[in-house]
Amino acid sequence: MRKIVLLFVFFFLQMVFADFDYSVENTNFTISQEAFLPVEDKDYIYNYDRLRFRGDYTQESYFATVIADAVNYLGHKYISSVSYTYVKEQESDTPFKTQTSYHNYGEGEVYAKLYRLYGGYEDGENRIVLGLQNITMGVGRIWTPSNLFNPINSYAFEPDEVFGVAALTYTRHISEMSKLTGVVSQKKDKSYKYAVRYKSYFGFADIAINSVYSDETQMLAYEIEGNLA
Numbered sequence: 001m002r003k004i005v006l007l008f009v010f011f012f013l014q015m016v017f018a019d020f021d022y023s024v025e026n027t028n029f030t031i032s033q034e035a036f037l038p039v040e041d042k043d044y045i046y047n048y049d050r051l052r053f054r055g056d057y058t059q060e061s062y063f064a065t066v067i068a069d070a071v072n073y074l075g076h077k078y079i080s081s082v083s084y085t086y087v088k089e090q091e092s093d094t095p096f097k098t099q100t101s102y103h104n105y106g107e108g109e110v111y112a113k114l115y116r117l118y119g120g121y122e123d124g125e126n127r128i129v130l131g132l133q134n135i136t137m138g139v140g141r142i143w144t145p146s147n148l149f150n151p152i153n154s155y156a157f158e159p160d161e162v163f164g165v166a167a168l169t170y171t172r173h174i175s176e177m178s179k180l181t182g183v184v185s186q187k188k189d190k191s192y193k194y195a196v197r198y199k200s201y202f203g204f205a206d207i208a209i210n211s212v213y214s215d216e217t218q219m220l221a222y223e224i225e226g227n228l229a
Contacts, residue, residue, distance in 0.1 A: 019057070019058045019059070020055065020056070020057050020058075021055070021056045022053065022054060022055040022056070023053075023054050024051070024052070024053050024054075025051075025052050025054075026049065026050070026051050026052070027048075027049070027050045027052070027157075027158070028047070028048070028049045028050075029047070029048045029049075029157055030045070030046075030047050030048075031044070031045070031046055031047075031048060032044070032045050033045075033046075033078075033083075042077065042081060044075060044077055044078040044081065044083075045075060045077075045078075046073060046074060046075025046077070046078035046079075046108075047072075047073070047074040047075060047108075048071075048072070048073055048074075048157060049071070049072045049074070050069050050070070050071050050072075051069065051070040051071075051072075052067065052068070052069050052115070053066075053067070053068050053069075054066070054067045055067075057119075061121050061122055061123050062119070062120070062121055063119065063120060063121075063122065064118070064119035064120075065116055065117070065118055065119070066114075066116065066117050067114075067115040067116040067117070068112065068113070068114055068115060069112065069113050069115050070110065070111075070112050071110065071111055071112070071113065072108060072109070072110040073108050073109050073110075074107060074108035075107070075108060076106070076107050076108070079104070079108060079109050086155070087155050088102060090153060090155050090163075091163070092132075092163035092164055092165075092188075093163065093165070093187050093188050094132065094163075094164070094165065094166040094186070094187070094188060095166060095186045095187070095188060095190055096166070098113055098114045098115075098132065098163070098164065099111055099112065099113035099114070100112045100113070114132060114164075115132075115164060116131075116132055116133060116134070116164050117131050117132045117164075118130060118131025118132055118133040119131055124173070125172065125173050126170070126171070126172060126173070127169075127170070127171040127173075128168070128169070128170045128171075129167075129168070129169045130167075130168045130169075131166070131167075132164035132165070132166055133164055133165060133167060133169070134150050134162060134164060134165070135149035135150055135165050135167060135169065135183055135185070135195070136149070136150055137149065137195070137197060137208075137210045137212075137221070137223070138210075138221070138223050139223050139224075139225040145221070146210055146212075146219065146221035146223065148193075148195075148212050148217060148219060149165050149167070149183070149185065149193070149195070149212075150162040150163065150164075150165060165185045166185060166186050167183055167184060167185035167186070168183070168184050168185075169181060169182070169183045169184075170182050174200075175200075177200055177201040178198070178199065178200035178201070179198075179199055179200075180196075180197070180198050181195075181196070181197040181198075181199075182194075182195070182196055182197075183195040183196075183197075187214075191214065191215050192214065193212065193213070193214040193217075194212070194213045194214070195210065195211065195212045195213070196210075196211045197209070197210045197211075204226055205224050205225060205226030206223075206224070206225045206226065207222065207223070207224050208222065208223045209221075209222050210222070210223065
């Protein structure tokens, strides 16, 4: 019993001296949309609302982040459409579910989802992150063919809204201008995807070499980003 009390006191003291910041934001759209499928000949007016909670925990070199959403679609005509069924089929490619089932309340549907959940360690030379996170490769603003981990979701109203990846990432900062990153992620079918990325500044632009391997994909790509001015 004494050991349990001492352990509790230890973790309590750690929490006291840690920093925890949180925020709540809301995104709301009212959309007038024409059906984009040949099987439908309808117009929809519906409302999309996303309530987001974000919490960030930091303790010296350790950190953790959680982002959770409550998403609501309001508009009986839209949620009964074929177009909406395609929206509902979009899910994260992870070995665990990141969202609840859709709850229908007549005029609309609502569900909750875990958008990000990760923790890690970072010092001046190393950064390691484990959990549901965003892994980007490439510099395309609309479409990036080398971004095989977190591609843009064409059904999302905001381009930067992408599904998280269950992964372990490690980055080694070789110098102020270059870094090497390794990634291991697990997909819904329990198979793994691996990646290695080296990025450095070469006097005129940032250049990176990306390599991705999985059972279905083998990719070697490069990216260049610079300011022509």
